[in-house]
Amino acid sequence: MARASLQGRRGHAASVDPVDAHTLSVAQLNARISDALSGAFPDQVWVTGEVHGFRGSANGHVYFRLVEPGTLGRPSEASLSVVLFRGNRRVVDHVLARAGGLALSDELEVRIRGEVLFYAPQGRVQLRMTGIDPSHTLGRLAADRDALLRRLAADGLLDRNGRLRLTPVPLRIGLVTSADSAAAADFLHELEQSGVGWSVTLLDTRVQGAGSVEHLVASLTVAAQLPLDVVAVVRGGGSRTDLVAFDHEAVARAIASMPVPVLTGIGHEIDESVADRVAHRAFKTPTACAAFLCEAVGRFRTRCDELGRHLAVRSRHALDRQDAHVHALATRVASGARTTVELGAARLDALGRAVATLPERSLLHAERHADALEREVRALDPARVIARGWTITRTADGQLVRHLADAPIGTALRTTVADGTVSSTVEAGDPHPDPAVDPGGPDDDRP
Structure with a gap:
């Protein structure tokens, strides 16, 4: 029936059931949809949305969904399948790179140009991307970033973590990064070179792409419950859009609310992320972040050495003063002892002389007393x-x-x-x- 209907459309005479004349094959329907789309969208269109499900293929093509921006964790109200073929991808990547280190990635809001097509093999409308407006992405990123910074400042979170006191010996470190990344290796290598006995808790975290925001927030939440002195959030270099998770409000609030200082080493030489703004200290690379910790401990060790030497000098001086004092006391005691002995000897001499004359005086007194008694006796x-x-x-x-x-x-x-x-x-x-x-x-x- 479908074949007869198709032949009828091609001008061949055929006797067709009137009911069958309104029945289309899948191919016929797809063709009509394609024709309708071509008529409705004869030229390329510009579309804005947020990139989701970004993935590349072995042949160099890129596929993703362009969705209506919505709240994190809630389903979007609309989405559109997008394909960027290899030839157009080179042009798009070049435009983005020249605009300031941008790159297509998940959760990036973009304004793209393309042809609206109906992809018959899968029966779906598709946008074949041919260009991009980087100024829209840059403007959107800047506007969102500025608005977020204003909200954080209003809530008192912009410098909250910066006001925390970093312990002089931050040996217990929570490291939030991808475990297999070069950033983790660089950070740990710098610590090992110092020869200090660090205690590092590595929290394996996705730091870019889909789900990176949720991973970062979850790792920071875990780190907040651990007995740590400091938390380091690091990742290697990348395009500006690779770091979009570090401009996310949920990540910024998690860092600002940490009970211990948070150091960032996000690996971008030009831009400062919102995470950098709310952290205790921000560094350009993971190595610089680790070097700061090594220097802090090194300063403490140097200070301890200086205090030890100072204490030794002061102790020697104190001992010298006490030795002189003891010597002076000994001299005074010896002199006093001699004087006391001399005085004692003189007193003993006087007592000796007194004792020597005592019997004579006693006898004289006894005689006088006896005479008095004798007189009393005679009188009585x-x-x-x-x-x-x-x-x-x-x-x-x-x-x-x-x-x-x-x-x-x-x-x-x-x-x-x-x-x-x-x-x-x-x-x-x-x-x-x-x-x-x-x-x-x-x-x-x-x-």
Whole structure:
């Protein structure tokens, strides 16, 4: 039926079912679509969009999808298949390179020119790319970059990581880069040459192309949880568009929010990425980034050596001063000891002389004391007392009579006088009218 319909279109007479006259083969439909597209787009068109799924082929052709820009992680609203044949690719690459080191890559917003075609073998509309407007890409990149920098500054993130203090000995390093890249090799080689005992945690990361933004953010998130002194984000050289991930807002915010200083060595001599702006320090190459760390540790070691020498000198000076002080003290102690000994010797001599004369003085004092006692004893001698007129009266049994009660009436008494004894008997007792009054002796002469 399809063949009969096709023959009818070519002018051959045929009897065809009216229903079959409206039925097209796949080839017929594709041909009509192709004709319709050719009529709708007789000339080449300019189209803007974002490159996704960029891939090359062995024959030098390039294929990708041009999609309507959207939010990261959300499906785009529209896409168009694009092919760039080898001949046109050389022209496009040359134009981009002359415009400032650009190159076609994923997530790059472009304005391209091409023919709208219908690719019958796969039944899809395709744009056959023939040219590109690099000024659009450069302008879009610059505008997006400036807008992002303004947002980061408004949020206080532009210098947040730069304000962090870098430890004087940053030995624990988190290295965010592709593990098999020349950037990783250069960075690690520079560290090894220093002879320092580094501790490097390598976080294997895709740093360009599709998924590079997500990889970078994920690696930085992991690094933020590790006990590190510093994080280095490095990659080798490349075109300006190879570094587009480092101008992405998600990467910039991840770097700015890191708890430790972040160093970048992104390997581009001309442009400064947004990642460079928010990092603690930015370097042109991975080697320069590693060299900075080596110099930091080297300065610390030099400072330690200088402090050690300074401490040794000050210690020697302090010891010299203390030695002189001890010597002076020893001299003073020796002099003081001699003086003390001399004073002690003089005192001992004086005490010796005093001790030598002590017995003589003691005997003299004892003699005087004995004489005084002798005089007191003589004064108290009863015979001398009696001689002065006093008497001593005793009862017959020898008891002294001191009171009237000691000699009641009829008591026999013996009274001693100076030249003998008088015997008597008590016939009466006359008490003194005032016992407190001492009538005194015969001559009132008391010892």
